[in-house]
Amino acid sequence: MNAFLSFVQERGADIAVALRDHLTISAAAVLLGCLVAIPLGIALVYNRFNWLNSIVFFLANLLQTVPSLALLAILIPLMGIGMKPAIIALFLYSIMPILRNTYDGFDSVDRGVLESARGMGYGTLQRIIRIQLPLALPYIMSGIRVTSVYIISWATLAALIGAGGLGQLIVSGLGVNKPELIITGALGAIVLAFLIDGLLGWLERVLTRRFGRTSSITA
Amino acid sequence: MIEFQHVKKVYDDGFQALKEINLEFKKGELTVLIGPSGCGKSTTMKMINRLMTPSSGKILINGKNVSEQNPVELRRNIGYVIQNIGLFPHMTIGKNVAVVPHLKKWDKAAIDKRVDELLRLVNLDPEVYRDRYPSELSGGQQQRIGVARAFAADPDVILMDEPFSALDPISREQLQDELIRLQEELNKTIVFVTHDMDEAIKIADTIVLMKDGEVIQTGSPERILRHPANDFVRTFIGQKRMDSETSIDIPIVDEVTVPNPVTIFPSRGLAEAIKMMERRKVDSLFIVDRQHKLQGIVSIYNVLDQYGEENKTVKDVMKPIGYLVRPGTPLPDAVKMMSEHRLTNLAIVDDTGKFVGLITRGSVVKHLSEVYPSIVDSLANTFGEEA
Incomplete structure (x- = not known):
């Protein structure tokens, strides 16, 4: 145990860099995912052609089933190696849960609320931004949280295409047969996932308290 | 005030929701549209603020054709209350009441003043309720806010779509009384949809009885009760037909x-x-x-x-x-x-x-x-x- 701690101390700078890269990759992927999936989810709620929705969800689901290692490998001939392809790959994975939750969140808004908003003279955009988005926020947040946790864990694989991050420690550890490195990398990813999960979970609860109230009456 | 001229509504599937409606809603009166479900009463009402569009015919408010007005602007000038209350759960009571004034970009001081005024109007203490959320109120109180919200920007016309039918009988009664009181004070042109004849008799200045997309009879409650136009009206107002040939069943x-x-x-x-x-x-x-x-x-x-x-x-x-x-x-x-x-x-x-x-x-x-x-x-x- 002591040996391990002194190792961590010794390699502190390297670990910090790995941690930073790991966070950068994950955050960039999730952020991109939000930028694409949230507007797309909203568009799907307002789209009246059911077949289009089915196709989009099918594609998003399909992406989800591609093994991560394979996806990373496929991206090498297209985008080379480094952080960029890793971010793109993880971004593709992040689309589905955020999309699904955005769609469900928007869809779950009480019909009466929407009707009264329309009847009182909210324009379409105003209704989306001021009524539906806040009410769907707890759902969307929960999608982002789920995504973030597994993106952080999958980001360890990104080291295989030279993107750095905590996975780099594991890969190096395997190469030089140094268990401390492997454990540090794995532990780092776990702790990071836990922390982010806790943070986003807290945010989700705050949002639910703030926006998740229902107006439905019991009668 | 509000005029329907030869209004028809045919749905895409060919169903004739409204056959040919000619109606006039008088200024300052509370007109109740009533009839069995599917009779077109809600459709008729929703055409006034363009939530629905007629297939043919014209609807005029103060002589102006509603179809020539911007629907969003039009709706901001017409109060609207729905059955499911439709308060915005993420906004406080104060914010809910302030929705239309806010959309119409009143300044903040005017909005705050108006909110307190309206809450008092529906007998809810602003100090207590202004900052609460809808979920903290009972159904009856929520619908009071729903009503206050419709009056917020002082519109001339208010549409109410079965506003009290989801409430328990005691709250319903109270809200009906309150609406009558408000109406005496404010004299709005109110179009009120219901399927409850007791409610209609209690609150209406004029009752419009509809069936299968047609107006069957129009008149004051007194007139309709005394002179029902036909058997349908008679059954609807709760009198069983008294035919001399059929023997009277002795009730149990x-x-x-x-x-x-x-x-x-x-x-x-x-x-x-x-x-x-x-x-x-x-x-x-x-x-x-x-x-x-x-x-x-x-x-x-x-x-x-x-x-x-x-x-x-x-x-x-x-x-x-x-x-x-x-x-x-x-x-x-x-x-x-x-x-x-x-x-x-x-x-x-x-x-x-x-x-x-x-x-x-x-x-x-x-x-x-x-x-x-x-x-x-x-x-x-x-x-x-x-x-």
Whole structure:
């Protein structure tokens, strides 16, 4: 145990860099995912052609089933190696849960609320931004949280295409047969996932308290 | 004020929702659109603020065709209350009431002032309710806010789509009274959709009775009650057809019961009994056990007699039931019994001892006046003799 701690101390700078890269990759992927999936989810709620929705969800689901290692490998001939392809790959994975939750969140808004908003003279955009988005926020947040946790864990694989991050420690550890490195990398990813999960979970609860109230009456 | 000229509505699937509607809603009047579900009353109302579009024909508000106005602008100038209340759950009560003034970009001071004014108007203390969320209010209070919200920007026209039908009877009654009071004060042009004839009679200046996409009769409640245009109207206002050829069915007691007789469990205390009588405005309570078997009756005098004794329950002060009838007993027998023994009410109890209903003098008269207007006179004599 002591040996391990002194190792961590010794390699502190390297670990910090790995941690930073790991966070950068994950955050960039999730952020991109939000930028694409949230507007797309909203568009799907307002789209009246059911077949289009089915196709989009099918594609998003399909992406989800591609093994991560394979996806990373496929991206090498297209985008080379480094952080960029890793971010793109993880971004593709992040689309589905955020999309699904955005769609469900928007869809779950009480019909009466929407009707009264329309009847009182909210324009379409105003209704989306001021009524539906806040009410769907707890759902969307929960999608982002789920995504973030597994993106952080999958980001360890990104080291295989030279993107750095905590996975780099594991890969190096395997190469030089140094268990401390492997454990540090794995532990780092776990702790990071836990922390982010806790943070986003807290945010989700705050949002639910703030926006998740229902107006439905019991009668 | 609001005029419908040859308005028709045909849905894509060919269903004719409105056949040819010509209507006028007078300024400052509360007009009730009423009819069975699917009669087109809601469709008619929703065309006024362009939530629905007519297939042909014109709708004019103050002479201006609504289809030539921007729908969003139009709606901001028309109050709107829906059945499901539709308060925005993520906004405080104050913000909810301020929605339309906010959309119309009033300045903040004016909005705040207006919000407090409106909350007071619907009898909710602004200090207490302004910063609460809709979920913290009862259904009745929520719909009060719904009504206040419709009045917020002081629109001339207010549309109400079955606003009180999801509420419990007591809240509904209160809100109806409140609406009448508001209307006397503010004189808006209100279009109110309902399927409840009692409600229509209570609040309407004019009733428009619809069926299958057509207007069947228009007039004041008094006029419609006295001169129903046809059999449909007659059934709808709750009078059964009185044909000389068909024999009159003698009603049984089950048809003449009070809707919700007030019962209490034997283990309840005396103060609770008083409170319950006070709340439900009755002078006696029927005592039933958990199996709903009738145990006895307690009147306010029984309770007050022994009110000092805090440990007593209604079981200790109740009186046994002297007279009762079985379900299915013909009404005349029951009325005779009530009259002979000077009973103000009579419990209906089935073979297993379960309390299944209650008839009172009031319920008998109400039933007869609805169903057999001509008999009321003769019956009045029966009660007259005994009084």
